Amino acid sequence: MTLQLLPQESIKYKTASPIANLRPEINLLLCCTRIDIDTSTASQIHKLLQTDLDWNYLLQKAYQHGVFLLLYQSLQKTHPELIPQNISDQLHTYCQIKTARNLFLAKQLCQILDLLGTDNISAIPFKGPTLATLAYGNLALREFSDLDILVRKDDYLRAKELLIRQGYRHKYFPEDEVAWSQAQLIRDDGKVGIDLHYDMVTKDSFFPLDSTPFWQRLEPLSIAGQTVATLQPEDAVLVAYIHGSKEDWRSLKRVCDLAELIRAYPQLNWEQILEPVERLGNKRGFLLALLLACNHLSLPLPEVVSQKFKVPPQLRFLAEQLYEQLVCDAELENQLTPCDGLSFFIGGLSLVRIANTDSFTVRVQYCLDIAFRLNERDRAFFLLPDFLYFLYxxxxxxxxxxTYKFGKDKILNLSKLLRCS
Structure with missing residues (x-):
């Protein structure tokens, strides 16, 4: 299937201006979750700070989406004098604690890599401190709670046994390792968690990316005063896409990760990035991710991408809707979007999952699976005897x-999304 292209000049991008139907706290959060604050965005932040803000709600949303550190940095860079003193104190205290935690984990990462190296086990750190440094340029700007390390499959058991001898234990059931391609370990004192991977993707991943080539193109990166070998930016973009898509892009932090990687490396080799995306049938899903990231920072799509792929209108519509409801009030399982369009979920149906495959057959199979997947709410809706079970x-x-107010327009939009190629 090929993506039907629109003329480049017809593609419209969001600006950093507030979205009319969102709360001012949400618009402020969207304006503040970025490294570079331009004059226009700074002006919007100033206007929003002069409104009657529910600061507790704002801090709750920032915490929920893992962007507290970015919020604090942006407020300090723009108009710290407009922050109530008690809120400023809360922000300062929390960010001090998180920054100290990040520095501690970064040092622990270096020690673990040294430990693995003494046993001739090569390892690639990713996410966590490395992504904070690659994308944000500062360990104090991205929140993380554990360490992700990739080892070769042949070294996996040896690496895991070495860490267990150093005081780590399984955090969850070890029988899940094959499905998740990793062991989740935690140190006995509970202070350090490690996700030890032998592959970047799970067994049933929607994007079965082979991580073997990563080992041939590692790049040095300075973390906590030590040089480590980690993913080159192009591979980091693919990994950010994988992790954002696994969460259906419901976390603002995941959008920021991808957006800031694109911002930090304007000379990315997009041909290298797009090759596995095309080969593995993920053009739609990757375009959706890029639209979300570019919308967030008010960037156009990279020229190479816009020349190679055309953007279906339905996909642009979905990206706009998903962006607007990233941090909205509604519980996404039960509500429609603020713009009365599509939502992340409708009756358990993830529209992002539909967008993540180029195969029309796979999209329809997924919808049918959800349509016939009975649950307790179905059984509670009508109580039927066993011999009438088929009526459920x-x-x-x-x-x-x-429940989800399916009408003609929404069914039509859903059918267009299924069919767009």
Whole structure:
């Protein structure tokens, strides 16, 4: 399938200006979650800070989306005098604690890499301190809680046993390792968690990216005063795409990660990035991710991408809707979007999952699977005897239409999204 292209001049991008139907706290958060604050965005921040803000709500959302550090940095760079003193104290205290934690984990990472190296085990750190440094240029600007390390599959068991001898234990059931391609370990004192990977993707990943080539193109990076070998920026972009898509882009931090990587490396080799995306049938999903990232920082799509792929209107529509509801009030399982369009989920149906594959057949199979997946709410809707169990299936459709207010327009939008190529 090929993506149908629109003329480049017809593609419209968001600006940093507030979105009319979102709370001022949310618009302030969206304006502040970026490294570079231009004059226009600084002006918007100033206007929003002069409104009657619910600061507790704002801090709760920043914490929920893992962007507290970015919020604090932006407020300090622009108009710290407009922050109530008690809120400023809370922000300062929390960010001091998080920054100290980040520095501690960065030093622990270097020690773990040295430990693995003494046993001739090559390792690639990614996410965590390395992504904070690559994308944000500062360990004090990205929140993380554990360390992600990739080792070769042949070294995996040896690396895990070495860490266990150093006082680490399984955080969760070890039988899940094959499905997740990793062991989640935690130190006995609970202060350091490690996700030890032997692959970047899970067994049933939507994007079965082979991480073997990563080992041939590592680049040096200075972390906590020590040089480590980590992913080159192009591979870091692909990994950021994988992790954002696994979460259906419901975390603002994941959008910021991808956006700041693109901002930090304007000379990215997009041909190298797009090759596995095309080969593995993820053009739609990757375009959606780029639209979210570029919308957030008010950037155009990279020229190479816009020349190679055309953007289906339905995909642009979905990206705009998802961006606007990233941090909205509604519980996404049960509400429609603020713009009365599509939502992340409708009756358990993830529209991002639909966008993540180029295969029309896979999209339809996914929708049918959700349509016939009975749950307790279906059984509670009507209590039927066992011999009438088959009636739960048509009743489920009735319940979904009633609960999620499926109308002609929304069904039409969904069908367009399924069919757009």
């Amino acid at each position: 299936y048509p009743l489920r459709w009735f319940r979904l239409i009633k």
